[in-house]
Amino acid sequence: MQEQFVLSVIVENHAGVLARVSSLFSRRGFNIDSLTVSATDNPENSRITIVVKGDTYILDQITKQLMKLEEVEKVERLLPENSLFRELLLLKIHAPVESRSYIKEAVEIYRAKILDMSPVTMIIELTGQQSKIDAFLEIMKPFGIIEMCRTGITAMARGMSTIYDPSTITD
Amino acid sequence: MLLTGAEILIETLIEQGVDTIFGYPGGAVLNIYDVLYDKRDRITHILTAHEQGAAHAADGYARATGKTGVVMATSGPGATNLVTGIATAYMDSVPMVAITGNVATELIGRDSFQEVFITGITMPITKHNFFVNDVEKLADTVRKAFYIANKGRPGPVLIDIPKDVTAQKCEFTPGNRFRVELPNRYTEESLALAAKYINQSHRPLIYIGGGVISSGASALVRELAEKTDTPVCCSMMGLGAMPYDHPNNLGMIGMHGKVAASMAAKSCDLLIAIGARFSDRVATKAGSFAPDAMCIHIDIDPAEIGKNKAVDLDIVGNTYDVLTQLIPMTEKAERKAWIDTVNEWKSKFDCKPRSSGSGNHVKPWNLIEKVYMRAGGNEIIVTDVGQHQMWVAQCYPFSAPRSLLTSGGLGTMGYGLGAAIGAKIARPDKRVILFVGDGGFHMNMNELCTLVSYNIPVTVFVMNNSVLGMVRQWQSFFYNKRYSCTTLNRKTDYVRLAEAFGAKGFRISSDDDIDTVLDQVFSYDGPCVVDCIIDRDEKVIPMIPSGKTVDDIIIE
Known part of the structure; x- marks a missing residue:
């Protein structure tokens, strides 16, 4: 059964690590939905959040193959029920005077933010779960999307548990 | 001791136990070859006709001994000519360290003469690779390369060194030879379970691969086979681990393997895979390989577990350590009916090949x-x-x-x-x-x-x-x-x-x-x-076509 998995990967902060991780995915035929890299509290590490679609076989192989990379320190699967997934959207949209009030209403309901405005356009920022962003985009589509970018998911486990827990898979 | 990068490289290679380098000189490795000239009494350099030959020679050196093979080439075409040799070693888990020169740091990324991004090119065919842009890091990088090439499942590691780094000087502190690390991740319980499955089995079959040879577990496989009266088949990489004429030996299994081995896999109720990976040349149709058997998979690489075939019990560890602990837990057994059946297949099917050629050519x-x-x-x-x-x-x-x-x-x-x-x-x-x-x-x-x-x-x-x-x-x-x-x-x-x-x-x-x-x-x-x-119409028989099973075997 195809599912979406969110993996949090702690890697050494070296040049080329991202290339190693992404090359592994294409070489093994795994499809990435999104991949984000970020700094962590430790300057020697980066944290990669990968969203992949697949079955449990794919998940198992991805985790094990990632662990074989020298610069990968930890791989953790984050489950939706006890994790926070967030994504950031920047959207440039047609916003002539006659549509602005409606757009502003939607922005308010979704707790988005208007960052920029020109006589006929607006740039809107929205942070949230994938589904929220998808829904917001549906509403905005009729106005005419000029340009958009989504960061892809970044994620963290809720509560006391962390990726540094000894229970997570380590080398 | 203040040494140049080239001197540090050679000193560290000697320190890591290297006595022979296979290679081919060129512009980017001139400094290194200059040092080799001084050190020729301590380290032998074998000059091949082509870098590919040098890479295969380093591979052959490693396979023949278990030591790490070392190959060296210059930047650009020298480095790319190593690629097939490195990939060959990677696929067969051969410990190798490949050293390439590169253009000077300031010329990197400018499409300079004989410049190639060899760490990018070899990323999927090495366990790891390094680009060393700081002479201070060179010695430790070389030590780490040997460590990585040998830890767990062995494989090739590449070190790419720009020419200026081989000329720069820094303080060199002698270090120690790498120590092999073989992480065992199995539990006592899984060993006990394996022993239980083996003891309860009526028709067990051992299937071994190259991992048995690289971990030095050949004698232990024989001991397990004899004690539990279990027939043994092997992948091509496992040939030699069991003596050819040992009564328990069925020989090679797979596409061109022995019929008796494939029949045994089809009929066994327990398959014990040791240091093997169910490649498509062994399990020609993975889903139908040993279809009625419970399967135990012993391997040092956790990623091999379940990769090509789903198994019932995995034991992730060095096969030598696993077998050393497992054998005393198994019971001495006689499985006469099963052995008789297997021997029948052996004498019925595994006779000398028949010629399909004509004339009196060499058979x-x-x-x-x-x-x-x-x-x-x-x-x-x-x-x-x-x-x-x-x-x-x-x-x-x-x-x-x-x-x-x-x-x-x-x-x-x-x-x-x-x-x-x-x-x-x-x-x-x-x-x-x-x-x-x-x-x-x-x-x-x-x-x-x-x-x-x-x-x-x-x-x-x-x-x-x-x-x-x-x-x-x-x-x-x-x-x-x-x-x-x-x-x-x-x-x-x-x-x-x-x-x-x-x-x-x-x-x-x-x-x-x-x-x-x-x-x-x-x-x-x-x-x-x-x-x-040889006659051009001689065939390799038997043959199980790709994606098929022993039921579709071509015998003539």
Whole structure:
């Protein structure tokens, strides 16, 4: 059964690590939905959040193959029920005077933010779960999307548990 | 001690136990070769004709000994010529360190002369690779490379060093030789469970691969087989771990394996896979491999568990350690009914191959048998890739680990000659014999000059059928005998070719000549090439077609 998995990967902060991780995915035929890299509290590490679609076989192989990379320190699967997934959207949209009030209403309901405005356009920022962003985009589509970018998911486990827990898979 | 990068590199290689480097000089490694000139009493450099030959030689050196093979090449084309050799080592888990020079740091990324992004190119075919842009980090990088090449499942590591780094100086502190780390992740419970499955099984089968040989567990496999009265089959990489004529030995399994081995896999109720990976040449149809068996998988690489075949119990660890602990937990057993059945299959199906050629050409299996009779049990057999490789794998009575060096995973035509050079350099006490097809020999025959220059007495048997036999065989079976681009009919005279290189040439034209010529070949001490004329229609039989099972086996 195809599912979406969110993996949090702690890697050494070296040049080329991202290339190693992404090359592994294409070489093994795994499809990435999104991949984000970020700094962590430790300057020697980066944290990669990968969203992949697949079955449990794919998940198992991805985790094990990632662990074989020298610069990968930890791989953790984050489950939706006890994790926070967030994504950031920047959207440039047609916003002539006659549509602005409606757009502003939607922005308010979704707790988005208007960052920029020109006589006929607006740039809107929205942070949230994938589904929220998808829904917001549906509403905005009729106005005419000029340009958009989504960061892809970044994620963290809720509560006391962390990726540094000894229970997570380590080398 | 203030040393240059090049001096640090060589000092660290010596410190890591390296006595031989295979390689080819060039602009970006001039500083390193300059140091090698001074250190030639401590480290031998073998100059090949081509970097690919050097990479295969380092691989052969490693497979013959278990030590780390070292290969060196210059930037750009020197580095890219290593690629096939590195990939070959990667697929067969051979410990290797490849060192490449690169253009000076300030020229990197500018498409400079002989610049190539070799760490990018080799990313998917190395365990890890390094670009060293700081001389201070060089010594530790080299140490780490040896450590990585040998830890867990072995494999190749590449170190790319820009030319200026080999000239810069820094303080060198001598270090220690790498220590191998073999992380065992299994529990006592899983061992107990494995022992229980084995003790309860009526029809167990052991299936071993290259992991048994690289971990030195061959004797333990035999002990387990004898104690539990279990038949043993192997992948091509596992040949030699079990003595050929051991009563429990079924020989090679898979596409061109023994019928009895495949029958046993089909009928067993417990499959114990040890240091093997269920490749598509073994489990030709993974879902139907050992269909009725419970499966235990013992391997050091956790990623192999469940990769090609779902298993019931995994034991992730060094096979040597696992078997050492597991054997005392198993009960001594006699499984007469099962062994009798297996032996019946053996005597019914696994007889000498039948010739499908015409005329009195050399029969490959006769040649192989007669070479074996003369070799005396102290030989290393190297093969190239193709029909001859399968005939050797099927017929040669391998009885010692590391006595067969062959490209299994990548199937690299052109592998053999380089690997044979490495093997003979590593093991001068052994007779090294190479079987190669005329197709593969044409790929890297240039290394004959290396044999002659260093007077390396390797005996090369060219199984010459004037066609690309294995591809032709597939065309014969599956492409309606449309022999597209597989008929070579080259006019190469291998005897004169050998002599032109300064080696000795022989020819065996017919089956009747085998004995006479072999007598001459085996009394000649030096590099030689034996042209053996084989019929182009000889087949490698049996054959289980790709994606099929033993039920679809082609027997003639």
